[in-house]
Amino acid sequence: MNPDASTIAAGAPIEVDLSPVAEGQDIKVFWRGKPIYISHRTKKQIDEARAVPVASLPDPQSDEARVKAGHDQWLVVIGICTHLGCIPIAHEGNYDGFFCPCHGSQYDSSGRIRQGPAPANLPVPPYQFVSDTKIQIG
Amino acid sequence: MSGPSDYQPSNPALQWIERRLPILGLVHSSFVVYPTPRNLNYWWTFGAILSFMLGMQILTGVILAMHYTPHADLAFKSVELLVRDVNYGWLLRNMHACGASMFFFAVYVHMLRGLYYGSYKEPREVLWILGVIIYLLMMATGFMGYVLPWGQMSFWGATVITNLFSAIPYVGESIVTLLWGGYSVGNPTLNRFFSLHYLLPFLIAGVVVLHVWALHVAGQNNPDGVEPKTEKDTVPFTPHATIKDGFGVACFLLLYAWFIFYMPNYLGDADNYIPANPGVTPPHIVPEWYYLPFYAILRSIPNKLAGVIGMFSAIIILCFLPWLDAAKTRSSKYRPLAKQFFWIFVAVCILLGYLGAQPPEGIYVIAGRVLTVCYFAYFLIVLPLLSRIETPRPVPNSISEAILAKSGKAVASIAVALVAAGALFVGTLQDARAEEGGTKPPGNSWSFAGPFGKYDRGALQRGLKVYKEVCSNCHSLSYIAFRNLGDPGGPGYSVAQVAAFASNYKIKDGPNDQGDMFERPGRAADYFPSPFPNEQAARAANGGAAPPDLSLITKARSYGRGFPMFLVDFFSQYQEQGPDYVSAVLQGFEDKAPEGVSIPEGSYYNKYFPGHAIKMPKPLSDGQVTYDDGSPATVAQYAKDVTTFLMWTAEPHMEARKRLGLQVFVFLIIFAFLMYFTKKKVWADSH
Numbered sequence: 001m002n003p004d005a006s007t008i009a010a011g012a013p014i015e016v017d018l019s020p021v022a023e024g025q026d027i028k029v030f031w032r033g034k035p036i037y038i039s040h041r042t043k044k045q046i047d048e049a050r051a052v053p054v055a056s057l058p059d060p061q062s063d064e065a066r067v068k069a070g071h072d073q074w075l076v077v078i079g080i081c082t083h084l085g086c087i088p089i090a091h092e093g094n095y096d097g098f099f100c101p102c103h104g105s106q107y108d109s110s111g112r113i114r115q116g117p118a119p120a121n122l123p124v125p126p127y128q129f130v131s132d133t134k135i136q137i138g
Numbered sequence: 139m140s141g142p143s144d145y146q147p148s149n150p151a152l153q154w155i156e157r158r159l160p161i162l163g164l165v166h167s168s169f170v171v172y173p174t175p176r177n178l179n180y181w182w183t184f185g186a187i188l189s190f191m192l193g194m195q196i197l198t199g200v201i202l203a204m205h206y207t208p209h210a211d212l213a214f215k216s217v218e219l220l221v222r223d224v225n226y227g228w229l230l231r232n233m234h235a236c237g238a239s240m241f242f243f244a245v246y247v248h249m250l251r252g253l254y255y256g257s258y259k260e261p262r263e264v265l266w267i268l269g270v271i272i273y274l275l276m277m278a279t280g281f282m283g284y285v286l287p288w289g290q291m292s293f294w295g296a297t298v299i300t301n302l303f304s305a306i307p308y309v310g311e312s313i314v315t316l317l318w319g320g321y322s323v324g325n326p327t328l329n330r331f332f333s334l335h336y337l338l339p340f341l342i343a344g345v346v347v348l349h350v351w352a353l354h355v356a357g358q359n360n361p362d363g364v365e366p367k368t369e370k371d372t373v374p375f376t377p378h379a380t381i382k383d384g385f386g387v388a389c390f391l392l393l394y395a396w397f398i399f400y401m402p403n404y405l406g407d408a409d410n411y412i413p414a415n416p417g418v419t420p421p422h423i424v425p426e427w428y429y430l431p432f433y434a435i436l437r438s439i440p441n442k443l444a445g446v447i448g449m450f451s452a453i454i455i456l457c458f459l460p461w462l463d464a465a466k467t468r469s470s471k472y473r474p475l476a477k478q479f480f481w482i483f484v485a486v487c488i489l490l491g492y493l494g495a496q497p498p499e500g501i502y503v504i505a506g507r508v509l510t511v512c513y514f515a516y517f518l519i520v521l522p523l524l525s526r527i528e529t530p531r532p533v534p535n536s537i538s539e540a541i542l543a544k545s546g547k548a549v550a551s552i553a554v555a556l557v558a559a560g561a562l563f564v565g566t567l568q569d570a571r572a573e574e575g576g577t578k579p580p581g582n583s584w585s586f587a588g589p590f591g592k593y594d595r596g597a598l599q600r601g602l603k604v605y606k607e608v609c610s611n612c613h614s615l616s617y618i619a620f621r622n623l624g625d626p627g628g629p630g631y632s633v634a635q636v637a638a639f640a641s642n643y644k645i646k647d648g649p650n651d652q653g654d655m656f657e658r659p660g661r662a663a664d665y666f667p668s669p670f671p672n673e674q675a676a677r678a679a680n681g682g683a684a685p686p687d688l689s690l691i692t693k694a695r696s697y698g699r700g701f702p703m704f705l706v707d708f709f710s711q712y713q714e715q716g717p718d719y720v721s722a723v724l725q726g727f728e729d730k731a732p733e734g735v736s737i738p739e740g741s742y743y744n745k746y747f748p749g750h751a752i753k754m755p756k757p758l759s760d761g762q763v764t765y766d767d768g769s770p771a772t773v774a775q776y777a778k779d780v781t782t783f784l785m786w787t788a789e790p791h792m793e794a795r796k797r798l799g800l801q802v803f804v805f806l807i808i809f810a811f812l813m814y815f816t817k818k819k820v821w822a823d824s825h
């Protein structure tokens with residue numbers, strides 16, 4: 001009952017062009033049937049994400065570890081709440097990040113869980129920059 | 139199932155069979171001469187009711203499966219077309235969907251009955267555990283069945299429930315992938331759920347056979363909890379129990395038919411009339427009412443893994459009940475303390491169900507935690523403790539002695555049954571819907587409301603005109619074909635009028651022999667064409683918000699009625715939340731947003747739209763559409779007409795449904811009376 005060959009094939013890596021995404025905006029693309037948020041973060045959002053002491057977080061992880069060095073403005077996360085799988089809404093909640101409408105989990109501008117029942121940060125999918133304005137997810 | 143039978147059929151052919159396969163003897167000994175305790179009350183008819191419901195679900199389900207397409211792109215549509223085009227498809231679907239609720243309702247009564255009268259105690263432990271297994275199978279079946287229509291709640295319910303398994307350490311993720319057959323809930327998930335939803339009911343039927351077998355070995359428990367000792371304590375199953383069960387089923391059917399014919403969507407969720415969309419989560423994900431108490435337990439525990447464990451153990455704990463409650467006296471009738479705690483426990487379950495439907499905030503979370511503790515305390519503390527400290531009242535020596543002690547208050551318990559039916563049922567429902575800052579729409583008097591409601595033909599025809607001239611510029615109506623305009627119970631056009639109406643439309647057809655697509659005039663069998671070629675185009679042309687399809691809009695929108703209105707609605711048959719909302723939104727535009735409300739660029743202020751910022755500009759203004767029949771050309775009239783029209787597009791068979799409902803009710807009431815008097819006659823000398 002595991003995924004069949006065509007499902008696996010359809011889950012191959014995809015390329016996303018980032019040039020149309022202005023600062024402060026984000027886009028949602030689908031990969032393997034999962035929504036992936038790609039946010040072009042503002043300076044303020046980055047600073048907020050880096051200002052919190054990592055040890056105080058429920059799932060400690062530094063912002064630097066969640067983005068690619070040199071591309072700090074880009075946050076790429078799987079938009080599936082780690083609680084029970086709803087899709088959080090971007091640019092909502094108290095932490096300038098994501099808010100899950102289902103049971104009220106709140107994530108910050110680095111996609112880290114800050115409040116609510118979700119146990120973990122929004123996962124970062126495997127991806128790399130193929131050029132300055134293009135990433136490959138998968 | 140109670141030993142070799144001495145049954146001898148008189149017919150030689152039957153004798154021939156009987157010597158080779160003693161099946162008639164088996165039926166005879168189990169369902170005819172089988173001795174049942176004389177003092178059973180009407181709570182015992184729920185066993186028969188449940189068997190009846192299982193048969194009903196399998197029968198309607200098999201026929202529905204003949205018309206259903208288990209594919210993510212087609213499932214929603216196939217269910218809608220089934221309801222619209224298959225002969226009595228609406229009836230089958232309502233019977234199956236409401237049937238699931240009634241099945242659970244009956245099973246809860248049956249379980250609480252067992253709990254109250256101690257039916258799980260020695261020697262009926264296996265019988266009880268088999269029952270718990272049936273209940274678990276039912277929950278799995280019900281959940282997978284709810285996924286099949288592939289609406290928003292189906293999809294997100296499936297997502298949330300399958301994700302429960304991801305809480306299991308180490309293997310959780312792989313289990314979830316295995317359940318999905320992909321990387322998220324999708325087409326493979328739907329396919330396997332369909333397959334399992336078809337399989338599980340037959341497993342249930344198999345376990346039911348074991349359950350009945352175990353029952354006939356141990357014998358039935360009874361309200362006094364003393365085993366039958368002499369002939370005088372029992373009566374033969376047929377005709378006594380058969381006819382009594384028949385009467386019970388007839389009464390139950392009345393409740394069932396109330397839902398099928400008059401309130402088919404009362405127990406459902408409006409969001410499930412919106413096709414599944416993996417990109418948007420509905421604001422409140424609420425499972426079907428029968429899971430709500432467990433959902434509440436899940437949410438009250440702040441840790442994910444602990445929550446999942448808590449939820450499952452709330453059910454599994456029932457298996458251990460025979461050993462948790464060690465009291466010698468079976469029936470709570472003779473256990474003054476246990477009786478009180480039982481009713482407290484029932485209240486706790488109902489309240490948990492209510493909380494399960496509320497948003498998980500503030501006071502609800504705290505109340506949920508307290509009640510979760512109460513739930514488990516009942517099993518783990520109260521019952522074990524009571525068996526030590528309680529002094530039960532003396533139990534009668536035999537069943538006949540118990541009957542002599544009191545006589546005839548059977549009818550009272552049926553009244554209690556019906557009242558409990560209403561209250562229990564309704565006590566746990568709905569409510570947590572779209573409110574988010576929207577004002578509640580005002581009520582209207584609709585021609586189609588109530589048990590005798592009919593569509594106003596004039597309003598339907600005018601509404602069609604409004605749709606055609608105004609709404610159809612942006613909104614599709616894709617489940618409606620031109621031919622439907624001539625259907626009975628609809629706007630009432632003749633075949634010729636329908637053909638003429640259809641021919642005004644240009645329909646894309648093809649490819650022709652040259653391989654080109656071409657346009658031709660519409661025919662009666664064509665569906666209303668969409669204003670945009672696809673959703674993306676619709677979205678792009680409307681500032682990012684795609685105008686929703688209108689075929690189901692009056693059923694896909696609702697608003698919370700709140701406590702206690704939703705209780706009242708059950709009796710008043712009020713179910714026009716959708717039309718009230720649609721007509722309110724059409725009239726709720728205001729040029730200027732009130733002080734303190736800021737509306738983003740490209741949106742408009744609407745008093746009744748949740749959040750108040752709607753992307754649709756004010757669609758209707760006075761005098762915009764000319765009516766030929768002299769009705770006032772005002773926004774209020776337009777809104778009323780087009781809403782009536784849209785109610786018809788959502789429920790094209792409503793008139794047939796209510797008409798048949800009346801006939802069924804007349805029949806059932808007469809039938810129930812006949813059953814009652816037959817039962818009285820049969821039991822005349824047994825009391």
Ligand code: FES
Pocket residue numbers: 081082083084085086100101102103104105116117118
């Ligand atoms: S699924 Fe997001 S908070 Fe529960």
